[in-house]
Amino acid sequence: MNNLPYECVIQALRTANLLWRESRRLFRPFGITEAQYNVLHLLGQHPEGMSQKELSNLLVVDSSNVTLLLNRMEKRKWITRRTVLQDRRVYNVCLTSSGNTLWEKIRPHYRDAVLSLLSKEQTKEVETAYKILKIIESQVNQWSINHQPLEVMS
Amino acid sequence: MNNLPYECVIQALRTANLLWRESRRLFRPFGITEAQYNVLHLLGQHPEGMSQKELSNLLVVDSSNVTLLLNRMEKRKWITRRTVLQDRRVYNVCLTSSGNTLWEKIRPHYRDAVLSLLSKEQTKEVETAYKILKIIESQVNQWSINHQPLEVMS
């Protein structure tokens, strides 16, 4: 019997689990977590800000989770929630200047750490791995369509 | 500049995040979570049982987490903790017969769902992806050695 596809998917889970765990330690000296860095990274690339719903879609997490994440980050004055006049249901979430500074300080460290992981591998192989991971992602999305309705990913 | 290795690692995180999220939904009808299934799966393959420390190493999670996981599973009577006469610090954790039944009921469903994700892909490419994921895993372990000491993985 052929176990390879099964093992490959399980390995993706294992690797990402470890990556998440160690990233947390990497970010620790900066007083931030991986989940919070992801928010910083998204907002850093969108100076005009975005709604919590957009963040929820891009981060692929529940919107209630975004609320809690932003609460903590707002407390530390890294982000602000601005009311939107045109639609009073939504907040426009932006980086503060100190949030932006933090992002620019951490970004190169994280980037270097991540790049070092595959620095010795062949481009061709990394491309294939990337492709397979993308396929798994899209197939898992099919999964959920067949089982339970889920919001459309952005 | 070459973003590919960076994007590949980030994609591994994204894919696994989604996989984790949807697996939770897949397991839901069985009244179990992915983390709990992983315990079931390990114990199912080790009828003689194992210590919580061993579980912690194999699952790559903190030992305090194992305590909480097992508390919930013990409450549902899927596992038991037996005291070990030779060393009264450790518990020998085993599946109950109802835990074993549950595992055997869920296992084929999970396996089929996972296998379906890569059913159309070429063996050669899946092999490459598997290899790259393994490399990332081992490199992340190097990471932690350089930054902070970490327990040796089993």
Add this chain to the structure above:
DNA sequence: GAAGATTGACGGTTCAATCTTT
């Protein structure tokens, strides 16, 4: 003192229910 297990504090995540605004 070291090892296995536990506890408390905290952050991340989902889900169901709710509130306000559209």
Add this chain to the structure above:
DNA sequence: AAAGATTGAACCGTCAATCTTC
């Protein structure tokens, strides 16, 4: 009624501190 945001309950996970046993 539908959409954006929030809340409360529950689970997953880490870390630091503690307890018992070795």
